[in-house]
Amino acid sequence: MGKFKKSGQREMPELNTASLPDLIFAFLFFIMMVTSIREVTAKVEYNNLPRATELTKLEEKSLVSFIYVGKPIPSLRDKFGSNSCVQINDKIIQNMSLIHDYAKQEEAKIMDERKKLMTISIKADANTKMKIINDIKQELRRADALNISYSARDEIAK
Numbered sequence: 001m002g003k004f005k006k007s008g009q010r011e012m013p014e015l016n017t018a019s020l021p022d023l024i025f026a027f028l029f030f031i032m033m034v035t036s037i038r039e040v041t042a043k044v045e046y047n048n049l050p051r052a053t054e055l056t057k058l059e060e061k062s063l064v065s066f067i068y069v070g071k072p073i074p075s076l077r078d079k080f081g082s083n084s085c086v087q088i089n090d091k092i093i094q095n096m097s098l099i100h101d102y103a104k105q106e107e108a109k110i111m112d113e114r115k116k117l118m119t120i121s122i123k124a125d126a127n128t129k130m131k132i133i134n135d136i137k138q139e140l141r142r143a144d145a146l147n148i149s150y151s152a153r154d155e156i157a158k
Helices: 020-034 074-080 097-108 112-117 130-142
Strands: 064-072 085-088 091-093 119-124 148-150
Touching (some): 064 074, 064 130, 085 097, 097 130, 119 130
Parallel strands (some): 064 119, 119 148
16 A cells, blocks of 8 residues: 655645636626616606605506606707607607506506506606696596606705
């Protein structure tokens, strides 16, 4: 039988970095898949949100659909004028009955047991006339979309 003997100090082998680019690309691919990108380009200005004191955050954003109300961006003012407009998805609409269709389409995307949790969030500029908001609410009522939230900013934050 042979004897076991220590043969001096062993050197630490070098770290093999050949697979490092594969790991980086896999991580990058993962980040790209789980990150959500803004789906709608704002065509109306709603930066001046109304102020409120009692605010709550929306719980499940996947069940929220947005309606934007405000003056058209400067590049679209020639076409739509300077009065408040309504934007759903990437279109400025002038026919309020399209809101009914939009609410029904958004509801159809949600599974049956969660449809009652769907919320329509109205992001309206503070200078928007109440008639437009009332027309939107009437169309949502007609579409049986009764969960409505209004986007606002905190009164304390100035």
